Amino acid sequence: MVRVYVSSVIDASADRVWARIRDFNGLPQWHPGIADSRIENGEAADRIGCIRHFHTRDGGMIRERLLALSDYDYSCTYSILESPMGVENYVSTLKLTPITDGGRTFAEWSAEFDCAEGRERELTETVGGGVFQGGLEALKRHFGGGRR
Amino acid sequence: MATLQKVVRSTVIDAPVERVWEVLRDFNSHDRWHDVVERSRIEGGERPDQVGCVRAFTLRDGNRIREQLLALSDEEHRSTYCIVEATVPLLRYVATLTLKRVTDGDRTFWHWESTFATPPGRERELSAMVARDVYEAGFENLRRHLLGGTGREAAPRGTWTSIASAAAVETREVRVSRYGEPEVLEPAVGTCPPPRDGELRIRQRAIGVNYLDVYLRRGWIPHMLPVPGIPGMEAAGSVLDAGPGVSGFLPRDRVAYLCAQPGAYASVRCVPADCVVRLPDAVDDETAAALLLKGATADYLLRDLGRVGRGTRLLVHAAAGGVGLVLCSWARHLGATVMGTVSSDEKARVAREHGCEHVVVTADYRFAEAVHRVCGGADVIVDGLGDAAADENFAALAPGGHWISLGQASGPLRPIDPNRLVEKSASFSRPAVFHYVSTAAMLRERAQRVWDALASGAVRVPPVGRYALDAAAQAHADLESRSTIGPLVLVA
Numbered sequence: 001m002v003r004v005y006v007s008s009v010i011d012a013s014a015d016r017v018w019a020r021i022r023d024f025n026g027l028p029q030w031h032p033g034i035a036d037s038r039i040e041n042g043e044a045a046d047r048i049g050c051i052r053h054f055h056t057r058d059g060g061m062i063r064e065r066l067l068a069l070s071d072y073d074y075s076c077t078y079s080i081l082e083s084p085m086g087v088e089n090y091v092s093t094l095k096l097t098p099i100t101d102g103g104r105t106f107a108e109w110s111a112e113f114d115c116a117e118g119r120e121r122e123l124t125e126t127v128g129g130g131v132f133q134g135g136l137e138a139l140k141r142h143f144g145g146g147r148r
Numbered sequence: 149m150a151t152l153q154k155v156v157r158s159t160v161i162d163a164p165v166e167r168v169w170e171v172l173r174d175f176n177s178h179d180r181w182h183d184v185v186e187r188s189r190i191e192g193g194e195r196p197d198q199v200g201c202v203r204a205f206t207l208r209d210g211n212r213i214r215e216q217l218l219a220l221s222d223e224e225h226r227s228t229y230c231i232v233e234a235t236v237p238l239l240r241y242v243a244t245l246t247l248k249r250v251t252d253g254d255r256t257f258w259h260w261e262s263t264f265a266t267p268p269g270r271e272r273e274l275s276a277m278v279a280r281d282v283y284e285a286g287f288e289n290l291r292r293h294l295l296g297g298t299g300r301e302a303a304p305r306g307t308w309t310s311i312a313s314a315a316a317v318e319t320r321e322v323r324v325s326r327y328g329e330p331e332v333l334e335p336a337v338g339t340c341p342p343p344r345d346g347e348l349r350i351r352q353r354a355i356g357v358n359y360l361d362v363y364l365r366r367g368w369i370p371h372m373l374p375v376p377g378i379p380g381m382e383a384a385g386s387v388l389d390a391g392p393g394v395s396g397f398l399p400r401d402r403v404a405y406l407c408a409q410p411g412a413y414a415s416v417r418c419v420p421a422d423c424v425v426r427l428p429d430a431v432d433d434e435t436a437a438a439l440l441l442k443g444a445t446a447d448y449l450l451r452d453l454g455r456v457g458r459g460t461r462l463l464v465h466a467a468a469g470g471v472g473l474v475l476c477s478w479a480r481h482l483g484a485t486v487m488g489t490v491s492s493d494e495k496a497r498v499a500r501e502h503g504c505e506h507v508v509v510t511a512d513y514r515f516a517e518a519v520h521r522v523c524g525g526a527d528v529i530v531d532g533l534g535d536a537a538a539d540e541n542f543a544a545l546a547p548g549g550h551w552i553s554l555g556q557a558s559g560p561l562r563p564i565d566p567n568r569l570v571e572k573s574a575s576f577s578r579p580a581v582f583h584y585v586s587t588a589a590m591l592r593e594r595a596q597r598v599w600d601a602l603a604s605g606a607v608r609v610p611p612v613g614r615y616a617l618d619a620a621a622q623a624h625a626d627l628e629s630r631s632t633i634g635p636l637v638l639v640a
Contacts (some may be wrong), residue, residue, distance in 0.1 A: 008252035009160055097259065101159035101287065106257045108248070136252065 001089075002120050003112050006132040010105040012143035014098040017105045018074045020139065021094065024052055024066050030142065031135045033057055051081065060084040067091070080113075087123065088114040107136055152240070153275045156261040157283035162395050163294050165249040165256045169225045171290065172245060175203055175217050181293035182286050184208055202232060211235045218242070231264075238274060239265040254396030258287065294398050316341045317349075317388070320640065321414035322620040325376040327367025330624040333379075333413075335617070340416040343391030347418045350403060352385040354437035355412050357615075357623050357636040358470075359532065359555050364410055365624065368560070373410050380412025384427065384436035385640075394421045402427040404436040406444060406591060408582040413620055415640040422588040425595040430603055438612045438635035439474065441581060443598030444591070445554070446474040446607075448584035450482065453552060453577055454528040458483030463519055463526035463544060465533045467504045468495035470635030471554070473610035475530060476504040481606040485523055489515050489533075491630050498633050502608050513558070516543035525549060535559040545574050552577045557628075610634035 010017050020030050025045040027034040037054035039045050040063075045052070050066050060083065068077040074096035080087060090113035097106040109132040115123050161168050171177055176196035178185040187206040191214075194201040199220055205213045212235050219228040225247035231238055243262035250257050260283045266274045319340040322333050343349040361380055364373040373379055384404035387397050397403070407423040427436050450456040462479050466472045467488025480486050480503030488504040490496050496507040506522045508515045513536050519526055525546025531537065534556025541551055549572060553561060564576055585591040601607040611634040615623040619638070626632045 005249075005251065007248065007250050007257070009250055009255070009257075097257070098158065099160060099257070100157045101284070104160075106158070106160070106248070106250070133252070 001112055001114060002124060003110070004124050004128040004132065005108070005110045006128050006136065007106065007108045008133075008136040008140065009099065010107055010136070010139050010143055012105060013103050014074050014096045014105045017096055017107065017139060017143065018071070020142070021096075022046075022069075022071070022076070024050065024069070024076065024078070027052070027054060030138060031131075032138050033131060033134055052078075085123065085126065086115055086119065107139065109136065152263045152265055153271055154261065154263045155275050155278045155283070156259070157279055157287070158257065158259040159284075159287040160250060161256040161258055161287070161291060161294070163256060163398050164254050164396055165225060165247050167294060167398060168256045168258065168290070169222075169247055171293065172227065172247065173197065173220065173222065173225075175201060175220075175227070175229070178203075178205065182282075182289050184281055184285065236274075237267050237270065238278070239267075260286070296399070317416055319414045319416035320617060321378050322380075322617060322638075323376055323378055324365055324373065327365065327370075327375060330365070330621040330628070332365060333621040333624060335620075338414070340414070340418060343389060343394070343418045345391055345393050346420055346422070347391040348394060348397055348403070348421045348424055349388040349390075349416065349418045350383070350385050350405065350424070351388050351416055352383040352412070352414060352640050354384050354433040355380055355414075355617065355638040355640060356382040356437040356439075356441055357620075357627060357638060358382070358441055359557065359627070361410075361413075362624055362628060378411045378413050380410055380414075380638075381408070382406045382437060382441045383412045383417070383640075384433040384440070388416065390421070391418075397421060397424065397426075402429075402433075404433075404440045404595070406440050406581075406585055406595075413617065413638065415617065423585075423591060425592050428599050428603075431599050434612055434614065434637050434639070435602070435609060437637045438470065438610070439598060439602070440595060442470045442474055442635055443601070443607070444585055444594040445471050445581045446478055447594045447597050448579070448581065449475065449530055449552060449554070450478055452584065453579060454530070454550060456482055456484050456528060460484040461523045461525065461527045461546060462486050463515075463529045464488040464504065465529070465531050465537065466490070466557070467499040467507065468502075468633045469532070470610065471530075471532070473499065473502045473634055474607055477502040477608040478601060478606060479503070480505070481601075487519055487522060487526065489513075495633055498611070502610065513537040513540055516540045519544040528552065530554055532556070533558050535561050538562065538564075542568065542572075542574070545572050548573050550575045550577065552579065554579070557630075612637055614639055 025037050025039045027037050033056055035055045035057050037052055040051040040053050043050040053063050055061055063082040064078045064080050066078050077093045080090035092111035094109045099106050174196050176188050176190050179188040184207050185205050186208045190196050191202045202216045214233040215229050216232050217229050228244045231241040241264035246259045248257040316339040319338050321338045323336050324332050364379045387399050387401045390397055403424050405419050405424040407419050456479050462484045464472050464475045468490045476486050486504050487506040488499050489508045490499055491511050496509050499507050508518045526544050527546055527549050529551045531553050532555035536558035613632050613636040615638050617638045617640045623636050
């Protein structure tokens with residue numbers, strides 16, 4: 001089992017950050033690596049069990065199922081059903097926590113998955129350094145704030 | 149029954165989670181960092197990490213509180229405790245303190261929350277007291293504690309920024325005001341300005357001497373060291389203070405750095421935080437200064453460039469030098485056949501002790517024949533000799549071999565004719581270490597491999613030659629006379 005954990009500080013309230021990322025069908029609106037997205041079978045994007053079907057900018061197709069969504073905890077959990085990455089049992093959570101000091105947000109994005117032996121490092125880098133950090137960087141840029 | 153009050157406060161501390169947890173996991177630490185606590189002791193002589201232990205606080209205002217540790221997790225960086233008895237009316241008070249790593253910047257998110265009941269009508273007053281006087285003040289007090297001194301009274305008041313904008317400090321340094329022989333290295337007294345954006349100011353205790361420093365002193369790479377200037381690429385010591393925008397380092401952190409900008413021959417210096425690595429306890433300052441650049445060099449030579457593994461026939465010149473000894477012992481550990489050249493019998497003995505199986509003692513750069521006799525040619529040559537040994541190196545290469553020119557002690561190499569390489573399908577590299585540690589992540593990864601290799605014994609710690617900083621000229625003269633064995637450091 002590989003575990004990936006990335007966290008950052010975003011210079012906006014958790015309510016504002018959550019409003020930007022809550023939509024399970026909204027990745028293309030805020031994540032620079034995602035080209036398009038749709039929810040399969042016309043379901044609502046906040047219905048637990050719905051499947052988002054999207055393409056990365058480099059053309060890869062990914063299908064993910066929404067496992068949990070909490071407006072109370074600012075948290076979203078999903079699994080990968082289909083992807084070109086070669087991962088199994090992939091479950092990921094994106095979670096926000098308010099930082100009372102300064103009205104900022106602590107954002108955590110983590111995943112657990114299995115993969116072929118020897119690919120752990122490469123996939124940790126792709127998922128953690130690429131997808132997660134890339135997404136958090138985009139949020140930091142969007143909400144302005146300091147140099148980090 | 150009264151409704152429970154809930155108080156939540158959180159912040160970000162500009163220090164790695166390990167450093168913050170080190171203080172907070174100690175259930176008996178508050179009188180060392182939190183202003184409201186005058187005295188703390190654990191009852192019954194129990195350990196402060198014993199779940200169930202009770203701490204007795206005497207507060208500055210005379211109140212007394214007894215609190216019991218309910219849960220402690222080093223895995224989650226979490227501590228839960230409750231009040232068992234207090235002279236302040238906090239009833240059924242249970243608090244949890246949790247730390248999480250902010251991977252972006254190696255900082256710490258600190259979440260502190262509690263629930264409690266109060267006498268009727270005092271909810272707001274007591275909630276505000278807990279939030280402000282205990283939690284928010286605690287955040288500030290801990291920041292100050294991490295930054296500052298040993299005790300609260302000695303600790304400087306203020307923020308990171310005000311600390312970082314402290315005055316310039318005096319530094320002893322060794323300058324080159326004109327290029328030339330070792331005696332152009334002149335000790336002087338200078339000042340080190342406060343760290344700028346992204347920089348750390350470091351109190352240096354050991355400075356690594358590299359052959360590159362000799363080239364800089366001779367004026368071979370004037371764009372890298374214009375005169376007047378200060379040579380030196382690496383050192384070890386401790387953080388004095390951090391400039392704006394630096395996270396993950398605190399004053400007194402033990403560190404070493406490797407920086408493409410010369411200037412290390414000094415007792416105090418500012419460097420970009422991106423070229424600084426934290427030192428494990430097991431690696432002392434002199435070992436770190438002696439082996440950061442040389443170890444990182446051995447790492448990229450063996451792993452990336454030479455791809456040295458089981459059965460690789462490796463020829464190391466200056467096998468008893470700083471890089472040479474590390475290369476020999478690490479390559480031997482990887483299963484290579486290690487050959488080396490040295491200039492004296494004494495050096496041959498040390499090189500053998502460090503894993504060099506086949507040592508050629510030669511004063512006139514003749515070794516190709518010996519290499520062919522031992523193993524039929526070298527797959528990889530690490531060459532610091534330069535021009536005088538060029539033909540012998542080419543002769544020593546096996547077909548498909550890789551000649552890596554790391555230095556040119558005997559003089560700059562004449563141009564290599566590409567058509568000559570085809571005779572052996574040979575390849576030629578002229579690497580510089582700084583391209584292999586060009587990001588903070590690359591540097592930290594290589595440094596960690598070096599420290600791990602030292603700890604596991606894969607690399608044997610070589611003998612380190614020590615000189616006072618003021619004696620830098622002597623260190624250079626000895627290095628150039630080929631009389632030294634192992635890496636050299638200047639002690640500041």
